[in-house]
């Protein structure tokens with residue numbers, strides 16, 4: 001995800017000189033430097049107070065990392081993308097630090113079509129708020145949440161969501177092959193169907209039933225397919241899947257916080 005954010009910023013003509021990566025693995029450091037032409041450090045050192053620290057490690061790595069760098073942090077803003085990790089914990093691990101924004105982006109950030117949810121407990125000054133928004137808009141769109149607890153739902157929906165869509169697309173392609181199409185044909189037909197349908201639906205999200213009806217001609221083929229999806233209760237399965245991800249996000253919160 002960190003690479004996606006860096007890529008997005010560079011794509012928006014952010015100067016590589018403004019970005020520094022902390023990476024302890026020397027081989028990885030070299031790859032990052034070569035790929036993005038940004039500077040990197042093996043470990044966190046004192047930084048300017050108006051720099052933003054993007055916390056992009058795995059949730060289980062956040063506590064030890066923050067504790068180890070807490071004496072180096074002063075009033076910089078910490079922008080966390082770690083799933084489940086609450087602002088209160090980040091503050092605690094960083095010796096009472098307050099200037100924290102918690103966010104949940106998604107993997108579509110890689111092509112700057114991500115959606116990021118943001119939350120902070122602080123009243124950010126305009127400059128800091130704009131700087132945060134500049135970072136997340138480099139990887140797509142963003143929304144501010146009014147309640148941190150919504151972050152678990154966001155994680156289950158737009159954070160994890162791309163994986164459900166990839167899972168669906170993979171199954172869709174396998175079905176197409178099962179019906180006699182070649183892999184190439186199946187990938188092209190299914191991929192473009194998903195892309196076109198997404199674009200069409202984005203304009204009419206409050207009228208999806210109507211869109212469904214516009215495809216499902218009376219007595220036609222789509223009706224038969226839809227009947228099967230309904231009889232296997234795809235909607236209930238989706239609810240179960242998103243609820244499981246939501247509960248896991250809450251559990252990570254409780255476990256590490």
Ligand SMILES: NC(=O)C1=CN([C@@H]2O[C@H](COP(=O)(O)OP(=O)(O)OC[C@H]3O[C@@H](n4cnc5c(N)ncnc54)[C@H](OP(=O)(O)O)[C@@H]3O)[C@@H](O)[C@H]2O)C=CC1
Pocket residue numbers: 001002022023024025056057058059061065081082083104105106107159
């Ligand atoms: N993947 C996704 O779609 C999304 C992920 N997230 C969140 O983003 C965060 C990162 O996820 P993701 O990018 O998938 O995970 P990765 O494991 O790919 O990235 C985490 C990186 O942090 C590095 N790291 C660990 N400890 C340190 C340290 N002490 N100093 C410097 N670097 C360190 C890891 O290095 P090493 O491998 O050497 O340990 C690794 O390169 C997670 O908290 C996740 O919840 C949020 C939204 C979407």
Ligand SMILES: O=C(O)[C@@H]1CCC=N1
Pocket residue numbers: 083155159160
């Ligand atoms: O699966 C995860 O835990 C992370 C958070 C959202 C997407 N990936």
